[in-house]
Amino acid sequence: MVLDINHRNMIARRAAREIYPGMAVNLGIGIPELVADFLPTEWNVMFHSVNGILGVGPTPTKGEEDVHLFNAGGAPVTIHSGASFFDSSIAYGMVRRGMLDVAFLGALQVSRKGDLANWIVPGQRVYGIGGGVELVRYAKKVIVLMSHLNERDEPKICRECTLPLTAKSCVDMIITERAVIEVTEGGLYLAEVMYPFTLEEVITKTDAPLIISENLQMYD
Amino acid sequence: MAAMVSKLITMEEAAELIQDGIRLMYGGFGGMGSPDHLIDQILDKGVRDLTLIGNDAGFSNRGIGKLITQERVKKMLTTHIGSNPQAGRQMMEGKLEVIFFPQGILVEKIRAGGVGIPAILVEPGMGDVTAKKEQLIVYAGEKYLVEPALTADVGIVYAKQADTYGNLIYEKAARNVNPLVAMAAQTTIAEVEEIVPVGELDPESIVTPGIFVDYIVLTRGGNG
Known part of the structure; x- marks a missing residue:
């Protein structure tokens, strides 16, 4: 299922709640690109983009785009006060040094162990290994933002990934339009169900066992 | 007095430096900040069998992606x-060899190629399925993968401003x-928005010292 902008924004808004003042956060391509729109600027969160920006701000209003100011996905962005520009090798220096508190990225599949597949659908589509493999290795927390189902309405959260892996056991949390799921040693822990979906609609569309939180929140 | 000689050449002269079968390295990220007009000129010249080295494949109808769409590329080292x-599609059809690196x-x-370092050490286990056994070493008790530096015959880049010596300033x-x-x-050509006489750029602001830049061409404008 391809998500409309409202669902994408809903995921991004929920994702923003995982960010705290003063953090350095990487935003990957796709839904993560929207996260910067949902944070108060006075929090001084430094959004990192691997093309060479620290301090990415919200999406510019139409007509205000700067052709030289874009994120790693090629979308126009603005900058926050205190931002800096540098080349991509320095951007990855920050990654390798473990300076990022959270990395948000998209995925094709995530397994119950937190394995991530996001670079190829053999015989159909090749994306490329990209920077995700390094971001998930070195960021302190890794959060996947994605649609709950693929374009054939099959679950993207599965017991084992069937697609080639980007990295093993690296995802800490999954946020979709249906649910917020934490990846723990004991398995997938369902923390929140998103409005208007029901608990059953989450369970039946997830191809892995879910441990239901005692404090399960029905979030809207 | 090398600094007094202008490195400015025409687009046509620049395209003459790009021969069939060379290793061509290019700047740009997601099709942005890319030397688009140099790429158009290379296309017009009919160059083929290129090995491309750069961040990504751009878009099918813009920038570096056009060289791929028009099947001028036999191999890519990219991410x-x-x-x-x-x-x-060309990769799956076996027309284009693609080697991915994180x-x-x-x-x-x-960067290592640019500063004369023969190879770098990286942590293994990051998309290195094609790595050869002899690339694995132990240094200070830790396992690493030796990744050779990358260089190219010709590099093409995009910058905001150059002086006639080839000092470059980028934009955002x-x-x-x-x-x-x-x-x-080996040979670097910079496509730039503006060229000023030597001495007019603030030395503190120069990002690429002109010693690395062999030729400058003026863009026809509209680069992203």
Whole structure:
């Protein structure tokens, strides 16, 4: 299922709640690109983009785009006060040094162990290994933002990934339009169900066992 | 007095430096900050069998992606081709060989090439399925993968401003991999928005020292 902008924004808004003042956060391509729109600027969160920006701000209003100011996905962005520009090798220096508190990225599949597949659908589509493999290795927390189902309405959260892996056991949390799921040693822990979906609609569309939180929140 | 000689050449003269079958390294990230008009000129000249080294495959109808769409490329060393479905299709059809590296490793390999370091050490286990056994070493008790530096016959970059010596200043996110590519090629050509006489750029603001830049061409404008 391809998500409309409202669902994408809903995921991004929920994702923003995982960010705290003063953090350095990487935003990957796709839904993560929207996260910067949902944070108060006075929090001084430094959004990192691997093309060479620290301090990415919200999406510019139409007509205000700067052709030289874009994120790693090629979308126009603005900058926050205190931002800096540098080349991509320095951007990855920050990654390798473990300076990022959270990395948000998209995925094709995530397994119950937190394995991530996001670079190829053999015989159909090749994306490329990209920077995700390094971001998930070195960021302190890794959060996947994605649609709950693929374009054939099959679950993207599965017991084992069937697609080639980007990295093993690296995802800490999954946020979709249906649910917020934490990846723990004991398995997938369902923390929140998103409005208007029901608990059953989450369970039946997830191809892995879910441990239901005692404090399960029905979030809207 | 090398600094007094202008490195400015025409687009046509620049395209003459690009021969069939060379290793061509290019700046730009997701099709942005890319030397688009140099690429058009290379296309017009009919160059083929290129090995491309750069961050991504751009878009199918813009920038570096056009060389792929028009089947001028036999091999790519890159990190991401998702924005150009033509590249993926040619790869699956066996027309285009694509070697992927994790992005940070790719750009560091290019940086190493640019500063004369033969190879870098990286942590194993990051997309290195094609790595050879002899690349694995132990240093200070830890396992590493030896990743050779990358260089090219010709590098093409995009910058905002140059002086006639080839000192370059970039603009915002259009910097991306351009300063790394500018250092890593045998011959570097910079496509720029503006050229000023030597002495007019603030030395503190120069990102790529002109010693790395062989030729400058003026853009026809409209680069992203």
